[in-house]
Amino acid sequence: MPAARLEVERLSAGYGPTQIVSEMSFEVPAGGRLAILGRNGVGKTTLLATLMGLSTRHHGKILADGQDISVMRTSARALCGMGYVPQTRDIFGSLTVEENLSTGFKTRERQGLSEIYEMFPRLAERRRHLGLQLSGGEQQMLSMARTLLGKPSILLLDEPLEGLAPVICDQLMETISRLATSGDMTIVLVEQQIERALNFADRVMVVERGRSVWEGASDELKSDRSLVNRLLGVGIH
Ligand SMILES: Nc1ncnc2c1ncn2[C@@H]1O[C@H](COP(=O)(O)OP(=O)(O)O)[C@@H](O)[C@H]1O
Ligand SMILES: [Mg+2]
Known part of the structure; x- marks a missing residue:
């Protein structure tokens, strides 16, 4: 399967009636690389789980190459090209x-x-x-x-570098970058290592309390440390 376009339209979701993700909209073109950044507990994992059908979707749509997968089971989403590497390995x-x-x-x-x-x-x-x-x-x-x-034609990676030594992080990022440049995959990367995420991605979405608060080219963040600091409360490292 070639890389697929991912579209998320006003997605709200959580666990049962509890809403964690609110009105999120974004699009990743086929073969695109999106990094999702944000502090702990803002809903990044919940968002990826929702894309895979592993949480409760309240409203909004998820489309893979134009096909609405919002109400499909997880296994059917996988058949539509969705691949998920959970934070829990x-x-x-x-x-x-x-x-x-x-x-x-x-x-x-x-x-x-x-x-x-x-x-x-x-x-x-x-x-x-x-x-x-x-x-x-x-x-x-x-x-x-x-x-x-x-x-998968759309790969969702949840903090793949968590807890790993820098040299292993380098190797994994190289492998992930190779996957991205193969043109076979659209990649959504949730990551706490901001600099590595910015070097990998072409676009970035910053999440705060379940909402997208900033979206733009990763180059914009790379060249504006005060913006990074304002959005993520940290210096780039
Ligand atoms: N299975 C669950 N049931 C209820 N609440 C959860 C569950 N998993 C996570 N949460 C809550 O959802 C919020 C967002 O968590 P999460 O999506 O894991 O954030 P992040 O990945 O950005 O660190 C947190 O307040 C967390 O306590
Ligand atoms: Mg998480």
């Missing part, structure tokens, strides 16, 4: 790397395994190790690899 600790990569996938998808091992040589080396024996960085690679086996 959902892997099976008691299964090996290879088992993690083979369970839940059809034969056709498993054929992508060699490609995945090429992308993450570290996982190839550790294919017989259990999930729980992996380092944080390897677990993140495995979580991402599982999602990539589904060949």
Whole structure:
């Protein structure tokens, strides 16, 4: 599947009746790279979960390449090209790397395994190790690899760098950038490492209390540290 356009129109959502995400609208063109920034607890994870159908949508629309996926189940959204790598790195600790990569996938998808091992040589080396024996960085690679086996056309990444050593962050960002430049994927990256996120993305959305409070080109933020400070309350680092 080639990269797909993602459109979000006045989306409000939360958990049951509790509203966390309010009236969010944004668009990522096919092959685009959007970074979503914001302090802890502002609703970034809830937004991604809502795009995947894992929270309660109150109103608004989500379209993948023009197709309305707002009321579809999570599995149907995946078939429409949505791929999600959750902040919690959902892997099976008691299964090996290879088992993690083979369970839940059809034969056709498993054929992508060699490609995945090429992308993450570290996982190839550790294919017989259990999930729980992996380092944080390897677990993140495995979580991402599982999602990539589904060949998503829109990839949602929730803080992939959280808790990882700088050298591993560099490697992962390189892999993510390579995916983006392949032209096969539209990428939405939620990230706390502002500088890395700005270097990756072409556009940025800043979220505060469940609302989009700023949207623009990442270059605008890169060249205006006082704006970054005002929006995110931190110096760039
Ligand atoms: N499963 C849940 N049920 C109820 N409230 C939740 C749940 N998950 C998160 N929240 C609340 O939603 C708000 C936004 O959380 P989250 O989307 O995780 O923010 P972020 O990813 O930006 O740190 C927080 O106030 C959090 O307590
Ligand atoms: Mg989060």
